[in-house]
Amino acid sequence: MVKFIKRETKEEFHQGKKQLFHKTTKYIELARLSDNRVFNAEGLSPRNKELFALSLKLKEDKKFKFIWTHSGRIYLRKDNDSPDQLITSQDDSNYLR
Numbered sequence: 730m731v732k733f734i735k736r737e738t739k740e741e742f743h744q745g746k747k748q749l750f751h752k753t754t755k756y757i758e759l760a761r762l763s764d765n766r767v768f769n770a771e772g773l774s775p776r777n778k779e780l781f782a783l784s785l786k787l788k789e790d791k792k793f794k795f796i797w798t799h800s801g802r803i804y805l806r807k808d809n810d811s812p813d814q815l816i817t818s819q820d821d822s823n824y825l826r
Contacts, residue, residue, distance in 0.1 A: 740800070771798045771799075773798060773801060777798075777803060780803055780816060780817075780818070780819070781796075781803050783819060783822075784796055784803050784805060784816050787805070787822050787825070788805060791807075791822075792807075793805045793806065793825075794806060794807060794808050794809070802815060802816075802817075803817075804816065805825065
């Protein structure tokens, strides 16, 4: 587990997570650890954790293709060509298309 002191460093690390997707701890030279996959997750507040869980269900129900977080915010996108939709409360589910 890693805790970042500077927001810029955290953002830079999270931007590189696609490069770490299929990598293991050996790739990032953590030889003392077993050969495990690297998991990169953004920490969310308790409220946003609950909102993210609801958004995951909404993603399945409304057939959205993408869900992600960035800087503590939750986003959904219907498909590759649709705009990002910011989720800030349960009420946002009424407005999703």
